Amino acid sequence: MTLTTSRSVADESAGYDPAAVEEKWQARWEAQRTNRADLDGGPRPHFVLMMFPYPSAEGLHIGNLFAFTGNDIYGRFQRLRGHTVFEPIGFDAFGIHSENYALKVNVHPLELIPRNIENFRRQLRRAGLMLDWDHELSTTDPRYYKWTQWIFLQLLDRGLAYKQRAAVNWCPFDKTVLANEQVINGACERCGTAVEQRFLEQWFFRITDYAPRLLENLDWIDWSDSTKTAQRNWIGKSEGAEIIFRVNEDRGSRTEEGAIRVFTTRADTIFGATYLVLAPEHPLVRPLTTEARRAEVDAYVERTARQDLTTRKSVQARQKTGVFTGSFAKNPATGEAIPIWIADYVLMEYGTGAIMAVPGHDERDFEFATTYGLPILRVVAEDISRAEVPLEAAYADDEGGVLVHSAQFDGLTVPEAKRRIIAWLEAAGSAKPVVHYRLHDWCISRQRYWGPPIPIIYCDECGMQAVPEKDLPVILPNVRDFRPDDTGISPLARHEEWYRVPCPECGKMGRRETDVSDTFLDSAWYFLRYPSTEFDDRPFDPERTRKWLPVASYIGGNEHAVLHLLYSRFITMVLHDLGHIDFEEPFKRFRAHGMIVREGAKMSKSRGNVVVPDEYIREWGADAFRTYLMFLGPFEEGGDFRDQGISGVKRFLDRLWVTVLERREDGEPDANVMRKLHQTIRKVGDDIPRLSYNTAIAAMMAYVNVLRAGERRAHRAEVEPLVQLVSPFAPHIAEELWERSGRTGSVFDAGWPAFDASLAAEELITVAVQVNGKTRGTIQVTPNISQDGALAAAMADPGIAKFVTGPPKRVIYVPGRLLNIVV
RNA sequence: GCGAAAGUGGCGGAACUGGUAGACGCGCAGGACUUAGGAUCCUGUGGGGCAACCCGUCCGGGUUCGAGUCCCGGCUUUCGCACCA
Numbered sequence: 035m036t037l038t039t040s041r042s043v044a045d046e047s048a049g050y051d052p053a054a055v056e057e058k059w060q061a062r063w064e065a066q067r068t069n070r071a072d073l074d075g076g077p078r079p080h081f082v083l084m085m086f087p088y089p090s091a092e093g094l095h096i097g098n099l100f101a102f103t104g105n106d107i108y109g110r111f112q113r114l115r116g117h118t119v120f121e122p123i124g125f126d127a128f129g130i131h132s133e134n135y136a137l138k139v140n141v142h143p144l145e146l147i148p149r150n151i152e153n154f155r156r157q158l159r160r161a162g163l164m165l166d167w168d169h170e171l172s173t174t175d176p177r178y179y180k181w182t183q184w185i186f187l188q189l190l191d192r193g194l195a196y197k198q199r200a201a202v203n204w205c206p207f208d209k210t211v212l213a214n215e216q217v218i219n220g221a222c223e224r225c226g227t228a229v230e231q232r233f234l235e236q237w238f239f240r241i242t243d244y245a246p247r248l249l250e251n252l253d254w255i256d257w258s259d260s261t262k263t264a265q266r267n268w269i270g271k272s273e274g275a276e277i278i279f280r281v282n283e284d285r286g287s288r289t290e291e292g293a294i295r296v297f298t299t300r301a302d303t304i305f306g307a308t309y310l311v312l313a314p315e316h317p318l319v320r321p322l323t324t325e326a327r328r329a330e331v332d333a334y335v336e337r338t339a340r341q342d343l344t345t346r347k348s349v350q351a352r353q354k355t356g357v358f359t360g361s362f363a364k365n366p367a368t369g370e371a372i373p374i375w376i377a378d379y380v381l382m383e384y385g386t387g388a389i390m391a392v393p394g395h396d397e398r399d400f401e402f403a404t405t406y407g408l409p410i411l412r413v414v415a416e417d418i419s420r421a422e423v424p425l426e427a428a429y430a431d432d433e434g435g436v437l438v439h440s441a442q443f444d445g446l447t448v449p450e451a452k453r454r455i456i457a458w459l460e461a462a463g464s465a466k467p468v469v470h471y472r473l474h475d476w477c478i479s480r481q482r483y484w485g486p487p488i489p490i491i492y493c494d495e496c497g498m499q500a501v502p503e504k505d506l507p508v509i510l511p512n513v514r515d516f517r518p519d520d521t522g523i524s525p526l527a528r529h530e531e532w533y534r535v536p537c538p539e540c541g542k543m544g545r546r547e548t549d550v551s552d553t554f555l556d557s558a559w560y561f562l563r564y565p566s567t568e569f570d571d572r573p574f575d576p577e578r579t580r581k582w583l584p585v586a587s588y589i590g591g592n593e594h595a596v597l598h599l600l601y602s603r604f605i606t607m608v609l610h611d612l613g614h615i616d617f618e619e620p621f622k623r624f625r626a627h628g629m630i631v632r633e634g635a636k637m638s639k640s641r642g643n644v645v646v647p648d649e650y651i652r653e654w655g656a657d658a659f660r661t662y663l664m665f666l667g668p669f670e671e672g673g674d675f676r677d678q679g680i681s682g683v684k685r686f687l688d689r690l691w692v693t694v695l696e697r698r699e700d701g702e703p704d705a706n707v708m709r710k711l712h713q714t715i716r717k718v719g720d721d722i723p724r725l726s727y728n729t730a731i732a733a734m735m736a737y738v739n740v741l742r743a744g745e746r747r748a749h750r751a752e753v754e755p756l757v758q759l760v761s762p763f764a765p766h767i768a769e770e771l772w773e774r775s776g777r778t779g780s781v782f783d784a785g786w787p788a789f790d791a792s793l794a795a796e797e798l799i800t801v802a803v804q805v806n807g808k809t810r811g812t813i814q815v816t817p818n819i820s821q822d823g824a825l826a827a828a829m830a831d832p833g834i835a836k837f838v839t840g841p842p843k844r845v846i847y848v849p850g851r852l853l854n855i856v857v
Numbered sequence: 858g859c860g861a862a863a864g865u866g867g868c869g870g871a872a873c874u875g876g877u878a879g880a881c882g883c884g885c886a887g888g889a890c891u892u893a894g895g896a897u898c899c900u901g902u903g904g905g906g907c908a909a910c911c912c913g914u915c916c917g918g919g920u921u922c923g924a925g926u927c928c929c930g931g932c933u934u935u936c937g938c939a940c941c942a
Contacts, residue, residue: 263861267938274942298942379940389942397858398940472941595937665882667870674869682882729871732881802877807923809877846922852876856922
């Protein structure tokens with residue numbers, strides 16, 4: 035990268051000096067409070083939200099800035115359209131990320147985070163975002179996390195928070211538990227270490243209670259499809275039946291222990307269920323194991339327990355293994371006794387932890403049956419005539435086939451058979467229709483230091499007590515020794531002076547809960563806090579909330595599709611149900627932005643190809659940098675950052691600058707130019723709401739090219755609206771040019787230029803002429819010309835007429851676009 | 858394996874509900890102005906052909922007057938989910 039010769043503001047014949055212009059306007063915005071929204075009095079409120087950043091030591095990265103700029107352009111546009119736009123900013127500063135970094139550099143997070151935030155503030159100001167700094171928040175501020183703790187208590191009160199000893203994901207590197215959503219392919223999403231299974235007392239939120247609603251609302255909220263699909267998959271609804279298999283009937287067992295409940299989505303295949311499989315952790319494994327099989331079964335159970343989740347769940351190691359328990363169950367459809375096995379491919383955490391195995395129609399069961407020589411029956415066939423064709427692989431199609439070898443159900447289609455067989459079994463008391471979700475309850479406790487303490491006190495007399503609301507916040511103490519250890523107990527537990535506290539009920543000495551809550555709880559409600567940051571006696575003011583929420587436009591990365599975005603929806607629903615807010619979906623519109631790569635490759639510190647925004651802004655200016663980021667490609671798809679490309683955008687801004695400054699005030703504007711102007715106004719105004727920023731910029735570039743063609747100087751009426759069009763993208767230069775056009779006040783209070791369709795209409799339009807579908811030329815005609823008129827005009831063109839070798843068999847005329855002559 | 862999206866010049870990318878493929882920009886080539894240019898301005902730029910023209914949107918079929926766009930089959934890439942019963 036080379037430095038362009040810096041020009042003074044005085045020498046402006048070829049361009050402008052972004053540093054001077056941008057500094058001037060950033061200072062003026064600050065002094066005149068241009069970017070502050072009047073939250074109480076402002077008309078037509080419009081809340082534009084961007085995912086608040088984690089204030090890392092490295093500073094703002096390109097992905098942040100890409101998202102923020104895209105959001106800012108949308109917000110500025112809405113403001114120009116007459117809305118009061120609230121564009122707040124905050125910092126997601128709690129969490130393992132910060133804590134691990136603090137440990138690494140050996141600086142306390144209480145010192146580190148304010149420093150990082152200060153750097154972020156500087157960078158965000160320099161980027162020219164229309165941020166309302168009056169409502170800045172940080173999740174680490176006791177004034178904020180007081181209410182994070184309050185939300186916990188709301189859930190606790192409603193029975194939606196509970197503590198349970200459970201198998202949890204434990205990261206041995208970060209030394210903490212992880213939510214299921216934070217485990218990727220059996221590894222910690224943060225450090226990549228293989229996650230272990232541990233049994234610990236943990237706090238959970240009953241998000242599964244909300245699974246149906248979280249799923250159903252996806253049908254009507256205006257979100258990116260990719261995000262909705264990701265949430266649907268994560269919630270993972272599957273409809274099926276629970277079927278009861280009686281066991282050891284020969285021994286006369288009729289107790290509950292004598293029954294195995296299995297979950298299946300393929301009740302239609304029950305005539306092909308030739309064995310059962312229990313998860314090794316299943317409580318019935320022990321009672322069902324016969325003496326003869328005990329040693330082998332115990333060994334297998336123990337082996338599985340030792341195995342870490344990565345290996346167990348990994349696709350590579352999916353060699354099916356299992357052991358026969360020695361017991362049999364009765365297939366309720368056939369009445370036959372079928373063997374009961376245990377195998378680690380059945381997971382205790384899903385369904386009932388037990389399955390009926392149908393090797394003929396399930397790949398996993400087929401593989402298992404093949405390995406252990408269990409019978410494989412065909413009960414579904416492509417059609418009746420193939421009923422006796424042996425299966426070489428599982429036939430798992432659950433739509434196309436028909437039933438065979440299934441007694442009175444033979445010949446039914448699979449969907450029909452599902453209904454009929456479930457009903458038949460239900461009548462006999464051995465089945466019921468059931469819906470299962472993959473979604474698990476949200477484990478929110480973390481055995482770490484850097485988070486909001488969970489507001490609970492344990493008393494030997496009174497048991498578990500919620501910290502009374504008047505005692506909130508429970509302040510996170512400033513302790514020097516916050517390194518987590520391998521015990522699974524929070525570092526706060528080592529600080530007796532903090533955790534010793536009187537019981538709020540009886541006053542005797544109790545002890546505090548020493549776990550802190552998950553960072554994702556902090557970020558699951560921050561948008562509710564923004565409009566109400568000045569109130570300390572309530573989490574969100576009812577008036578303000580009614581006026582500003584739900585969020586009108588939310589923009590963020592799709593990496594949060596199942597974490598932050600799902601949790602936010604859940605917390606919002608809970609607060610709605612508790613009567614605190616009158617809406618149940620937090621974000622009216624959400625759009626996922628794309629990713630920025632560099633020279634076709636992913637950016638990463640290890641590759642050393644990270645774009646540092648500061649450097650580019652210093653050299654090219656924030657306006658050029660913003661506009662370039664938006665010009666790279668479709669906002670929702672991201673783009674490829676190439677260093678050379680930014681010069682084109684800077685050139686565009688320079689040409690804009692010169693054109694506006696050289697404008698003439700006398701005479702009349704050119705009708706042709708005005709036509710292009712209004713076409714551009716329409717195009718940009720259409721493109722911005724759809725986030726098609728790259729094409730909006732292209733249209734403005736094309737218009738500047740029109741203005742600069744030939745020797746003429748542009749008229750004021752031709753350039754002034756262009757300054758308004760550019761302003762959401764390049765706010766500083768727009769303000770400067772607005773002022774230099776003799777206007778007073780901010781361009782952002784000047785409104786959006788009016789579009790006049792009559793001015794945009796062309797007098798003559800170009801119609802493509804095809805002969806037999808091949809384009810042979812164009813004709814210039816009036817827009818309302820008839821088909822015959824267009825045909826006559828085409829035939830008058832010798833270059834076209836020569837292809838018309840006979841009388842036209844057919845003529846197709848698409849008005850204003852195309853004429854096709856078929857001969 | 859399942860699900861979603863996408864394959865267009867040397868490159869990033871345009872093309873609304875099927876209607877002039879390649880807008881806009883980068884790069885490149887030539888020219889102007891210059892002591893100079895990695896500044897600025899002008900011109901050209903999908904491939905082939907002297908030309909008339911021909912060929913071109915991952916590959917192969919199809920529907921249509923007309924297909925980058927729709928349908929069928931295949932290939933490739935990216936991103937989710939992944940022994941979920």
